[in-house]
Amino acid sequence: MSLAYSEIEGKVLRMKWAEQQERTSLNETNDGVVSIPVFKRVVLIADFGEKIAELRLNPPENRHAYTDNSGRPTGEAYYNAYIQKAKDMIGSPIVPLDLRHVIKSLVEEQEPRVARIHIDNHTDQQNYRSKTTGPNADVRDSPDWSLIYQASGNKWSWDGQSFYWLPKASSGFLTREVFTHIDADEGFVKVNADCSDEEVGYVISQIRAR
Amino acid sequence: MSSRKLELAKKRNPGLAELFDRTSAYIRAQIIHNRQNFIIPKLAAAALDMNDGEAFILLDLLAQEDLLRRVYNVYCRKNGILLATVDALEALDTIPHCDFCDKDHDPSDLKVEIAFVLKDDELLTMAA
Numbered sequence: 001m002s003l004a005y006s007e008i009e010g011k012v013l014r015m016k017w018a019e020q021q022e023r024t025s026l027n028e029t030n031d032g033v034v035s036i037p038v039f040k041r042v043v044l045i046a047d048f049g050e051k052i053a054e055l056r057l058n059p060p061e062n063r064h065a066y067t068d069n070s071g072r073p074t075g076e077a078y079y080n081a082y083i084q085k086a087k088d089m090i091g092s093p094i095v096p097l098d099l100r101h102v103i104k105s106l107v108e109e110q111e112p113r114v115a116r117i118h119i120d121n122h123t124d125q126q127n128y129r130s131k132t133t134g135p136n137a138d139v140r141d142s143p144d145w146s147l148i149y150q151a152s153g154n155k156w157s158w159d160g161q162s163f164y165w166l167p168k169a170s171s172g173f174l175t176r177e178v179f180t181h182i183d184a185d186e187g188f189v190k191v192n193a194d195c196s197d198e199e200v201g202y203v204i205s206q207i208r209a210r
Numbered sequence: 211m212s213s214r215k216l217e218l219a220k221k222r223n224p225g226l227a228e229l230f231d232r233t234s235a236y237i238r239a240q241i242i243h244n245r246q247n248f249i250i251p252k253l254a255a256a257a258l259d260m261n262d263g264e265a266f267i268l269l270d271l272l273a274q275e276d277l278l279r280r281v282y283n284v285y286c287r288k289n290g291i292l293l294a295t296v297d298a299l300e301a302l303d304t305i306p307h308c309d310f311c312d313k314d315h316d317p318s319d320l321k322v323e324i325a326f327v328l329k330d331d332e333l334l335t336m337a338a
Contacts, residue, residue: 068318
């Protein structure tokens, strides 16, 4: 990881790292290995006034410098390296946001909905994990899902949910639906690579508000 | 009949007495009615309307009071299959073959979840 810049503006620390990784795949026509260099950017934004920090990372490729105990490059090792770097820079312990609570409050919201739920992934009290994927609608509009949710949804543990934030409920911030996957089990939020800074800012503000 | 160990725990932590009662009622319901062997913090949190960290601390305190025992459920990360339950993380090197994937997983392909089991039947025999 190479530091690209570091700046402090008021109580906000902003740091950016960059690095090159490799995306390797098999060339099926000649059995050779194709390797493409891919640049990765990582940004840390720490607001010491609000006591909130964000770490924004590109997803890893399959060849990089972060390895597990067996020497294999893993996504977990890549993420952990930057989380540790962020902790070192901030100089204090970090407590992750409670993302299950965020999902729960988003699911509970009635009209006007701020987001369309594309994929629901929860665990019930008998420890059965269920995943529901909507075609192009909201899983809450599925009569079957709704019936089960009414009966026992208040005791579900929310593991991962995919949302599309809706422009009509965004007070003009969004001009298109913005995809977000919240993985409460692993503790991260994923947005698409083509999102603008404003769209990412909107998603994060909506998550923090809950 | 009340659990002696639970009453001692409540006496030692009077501010948590009500939470201990709710948590122990939840544990009994999970084991007796839902037939669950494991008490999982995230499920306890959902049922007791608290966050994962709070539920974990409560369960861990009950473990410290000798009512529960902390274990680690080891899952295949890809398919979510429970492969083993171990008492210590050192045992991750001895995880059995994953029948679903038909391979011996590297530790990074495993997902570990903290769970709690009853130390003995004391919580079950007490009146609800």
